[in-house]
Amino acid sequence: MTKVRVRRQDPDKRGGKPYLQTYEVDTPKGKTVLDVLREVRSSKDPTLGFRCSCNSAICGSCGMRINGQARLACSTQAQAMVDEFGELLIEPLGNMRPVKDLVVDMGPFWQSVMAVKPFLQHKGKEPAGLYPVNKAQMDFTKIARDCIFCGSCVSDCTSLEANPQYLGPAALAKAFKFAGDPRDDTTKERLLNYSKAHGIWDCDTCLYCNEVCPMGVKPMDAILHMREMAIEAGLVHTQGAKHALAFYDTVMEYGKVNEAFTAVNSLGVKMVSRNVARIFAGGAVTGKRPAVLKERLASMGQVDKLKRLVKESRRKHRG
Amino acid sequence: MSTKLICQELGLEIVELEEATCCGAGFVQDVDYDLATVLNARTFAMAEALGLDLMTVCSTCQYNLAKANFELKKDAERLAMVNRHLAEVGLKYSGNVKVKHILQVLTEDIGLETIARHVTVDLGELNIGSFYGCQLLRPSEILQWENADNPQSFERVITAIGAKPVYYKGRSKCCGFPITFVNEKASMTMNYRNMAEALDKGADALATSCPLCHINLDMYQRQAEKIGGKGKELNLPILHLPQIVGLAFGIDPEELGLKRHLVPTQNVVDLARKKGEAPQAAH
Numbered sequence: 001m002t003k004v005r006v007r008r009q010d011p012d013k014r015g016g017k018p019y020l021q022t023y024e025v026d027t028p029k030g031k032t033v034l035d036v037l038r039e040v041r042s043s044k045d046p047t048l049g050f051r052c053s054c055n056s057a058i059c060g061s062c063g064m065r066i067n068g069q070a071r072l073a074c075s076t077q078a079q080a081m082v083d084e085f086g087e088l089l090i091e092p093l094g095n096m097r098p099v100k101d102l103v104v105d106m107g108p109f110w111q112s113v114m115a116v117k118p119f120l121q122h123k124g125k126e127p128a129g130l131y132p133v134n135k136a137q138m139d140f141t142k143i144a145r146d147c148i149f150c151g152s153c154v155s156d157c158t159s160l161e162a163n164p165q166y167l168g169p170a171a172l173a174k175a176f177k178f179a180g181d182p183r184d185d186t187t188k189e190r191l192l193n194y195s196k197a198h199g200i201w202d203c204d205t206c207l208y209c210n211e212v213c214p215m216g217v218k219p220m221d222a223i224l225h226m227r228e229m230a231i232e233a234g235l236v237h238t239q240g241a242k243h244a245l246a247f248y249d250t251v252m253e254y255g256k257v258n259e260a261f262t263a264v265n266s267l268g269v270k271m272v273s274r275n276v277a278r279i280f281a282g283g284a285v286t287g288k289r290p291a292v293l294k295e296r297l298a299s300m301g302q303v304d305k306l307k308r309l310v311k312e313s314r315r316k317h318r319g
Numbered sequence: 320m321s322t323k324l325i326c327q328e329l330g331l332e333i334v335e336l337e338e339a340t341c342c343g344a345g346f347v348q349d350v351d352y353d354l355a356t357v358l359n360a361r362t363f364a365m366a367e368a369l370g371l372d373l374m375t376v377c378s379t380c381q382y383n384l385a386k387a388n389f390e391l392k393k394d395a396e397r398l399a400m401v402n403r404h405l406a407e408v409g410l411k412y413s414g415n416v417k418v419k420h421i422l423q424v425l426t427e428d429i430g431l432e433t434i435a436r437h438v439t440v441d442l443g444e445l446n447i448g449s450f451y452g453c454q455l456l457r458p459s460e461i462l463q464w465e466n467a468d469n470p471q472s473f474e475r476v477i478t479a480i481g482a483k484p485v486y487y488k489g490r491s492k493c494c495g496f497p498i499t500f501v502n503e504k505a506s507m508t509m510n511y512r513n514m515a516e517a518l519d520k521g522a523d524a525l526a527t528s529c530p531l532c533h534i535n536l537d538m539y540q541r542q543a544e545k546i547g548g549k550g551k552e553l554n555l556p557i558l559h560l561p562q563i564v565g566l567a568f569g570i571d572p573e574e575l576g577l578k579r580h581l582v583p584t585q586n587v588v589d590l591a592r593k594k595g596e597a598p599q600a601a602h
Contacts, residue, residue: 068469068488084466085469159498162512163504202498204505205345205453205454205493211456211467224348228348240501243346248351299338302408303340307354310354
């Protein structure tokens, strides 16, 4: 028998405080975590709350934290988890308020998704027949198209954990699906909105979203695509874009990072003197300091040439 | 400098690619993804011409280089695009270079037994929390070495050098560095929470595999206390992975750069002592 610990929470019990309850269940090979939960509910404890539906990893209902990471209960083998972690620990998704046991409030999740306008915005006359789109154009957004809204990426997003106002990976992956769609006529408007505070530049690139998505969606890659698109569209006045450009400029000038120049170019002299300079000054005392001046690489001629070639080939490619 | 010293001790010869460009750190990628890939392929071509694999000492370099390499090895069309450009500067990349972080080299190539044989200092009193940094572990599809949701390599190295590993959830979370300039409050909140959790679990110090994590955890620790911890002090020494290994190897702490940190590392140095020496009074 395997000891299964479930983090439970019931507004009507124990003052709504979370607690761990242990159940003993057999976990032979082939039995999923969802099978375990169903067994507990049907034969041991009918009060255990969790969501599930399709049992085929397509409806997205049974997202939960299993041994510390968001997973779908229906596609996670129970014994494999026990083998790896020495136990089976089941908790509600993170970054969402538990309503009862493993059921979380998805309200804020849907609000974020709706905030990115997750629908095609076509201006002008609709085409009479089909709207032909070439394969390469659609392949571009493939990384965002298989989302089943299970909430796994949102659960484990470390930016969201520190900043609940952040739009989050699921909403931004959805945003990319439309920002990158050639049939949508509001790309720049979208990028402007997504560039605002708590949008694409607030992603800390921790990669949890890409890692935990059970469908192979890559929200972080989608966010990075939108950053590049925003800069290309001239949306360069956000702090995030300014920092990326300052970093890029330094690398293009020296081949390497020049932390002090990057900070000044990114934050502006005023901010640096107020904030970062104090930290750098502390470093000057102990000897830990950013490189202020670095010589250009001897081979910067190669870098300059490659930069020019990549730009030219992109221009040619786009006609 | 600590990397060079421990590699020397372990008999690992390092050839520095002095003309390699920055990996892009994700920021060059934000501006021009294709150019970042081409520049990283230029670095691979340099290593390949020397018949060498690449070793990184930074989680961010590891991810950005490994990702470029992964895409080039997987996508012949992309490799051809890159090589068309590289040919113009007399270079070629055939896709034969491996990119490994020093933690991977220590565990896979050097081996824990060899590491343990070089230990001359007793770190038995030290409780060290690992700080992996996000981009050394995720996405596992690209990095292809550790179990991203339950990594153990760092803890194995800490055990091999005679210290005690401290497990805490934040060890594989974000230090906050990438958004320090964008959302300082969120960045410092992450920073503080990870360190406070490690302290709570008994860590005397953290060791990190990423210099960018080091910047946030060490240089910004006072900010983290102020913004993330509402003034609560941490005073948690943050060491680079090669520094803690070097300390166990008996390398002079000053040569390892341990006096150049913003958060003093003296308590770590004090707890380390030559094997066989009597324990010192606690500081």
